[in-house]
Amino acid sequence: MSPRSDPEFFDAKYRADPDPWNFDTDWYEIRKRKLLMALLPRPRYHAALEPGCANGHITLALAQRCDRVVATDIAPRALELARARCRDHANIVMQRWALGEAWCWADTFDLVVVSEVAYYLPALALRSAIEDMAAHLSIGTIVVLSHWRHDEKDHHLNGDRANQITLSALPHQPVAGYLDDDVRIDVVTVRP
Ligand SMILES: C[S@@+](CC[C@H](N)C(=O)[O-])C[C@H]1O[C@@H](n2cnc3c(N)ncnc32)[C@H](O)[C@@H]1O
Structure with missing residues (x-):
């Protein structure tokens, strides 16, 4: 398999299996969600953006802490599952x-969660996507980057590289972080 960025690839995965990454049962996934939510520095947020929401596990957790959550995915089938x-x-x-x-x-987001999605973009495309995002975020917005660190055949980048490229394209100050053999989580605040 080669690295993938096309919606058809992801949609086909969800049509074959509604839980293609074992979000329901895999300890890595369950623990990562709890780590990510625990690292959010504020108790409440006004509006969160979550690209790559998959079947909605993190979305549901964010909904407890945010007045509004905008959850997006490249795959229409993932969104159907997340809606349910x-x-x-x-x-x-x-x-x-x-x-x-x-x-x-047009919304202002005070939280953006980029979890296990940045590595599906090639380096140049990721940099350009984050530069565009940075141009639309307000100073003080919290951005969370959480990625599996190992090389995968369908990923353009490993998690360390995905976080590094994202951070290099986003003017920021570090707020918190977590690192182990499997996952890297960076929490930053947008600065001018
Ligand atoms: C490994 S899952 C991650 C799910 C969740 N964010 C998490 O951390 O558990 C990756 C998700 O990102 C979606 N995806 C892939 N490329 C994307 C892109 N460029 N923009 C938005 N979603 C994308 C896939 O359809 C899939 O649902």
Whole structure:
């Protein structure tokens, strides 16, 4: 398999299996979500953006801490599954949008969660996507980057590189972080 960025690849994965990364049961996934949520520095946020929301596990956790969550994915089937998981939460909006596409919100976000998605973009495309995002974020927005560190055949980048490229394209100050053999989580605040 070679690195993939196309929506058809991800949509086919969800059509073959509604939980293609074992988000429901895999200890790495369950623990990562808890680490990520615990690293958020503020108790509450006004509006969160979550690109690559998959079938909605992190979305659901964010909905407890945010007045509004905009959850997006490149794969329409992922959004159907996320909608079903989050159906009781009126503060979640699901939208088909891919990191790398033109920014399309007038909203101001005070939290952006980029988890296990940046490594699906080639380095130059990721840099350009983050530069565009940075141009639309307010000073003080919290940005969380959380990525599996190992090389994978369908990833353009490993997690360390994905976080490094993202941080180099985003004017920021570090807030918190977590590192082990498997996952790297960087929490930063946007600065001028
Ligand atoms: C490994 S899952 C990560 C799910 C979740 N964010 C997490 O950390 O558990 C990757 C998700 O990103 C989606 N995806 C891949 N490329 C994307 C892109 N450029 N923009 C938005 N979503 C994308 C896939 O469809 C898939 O649902």
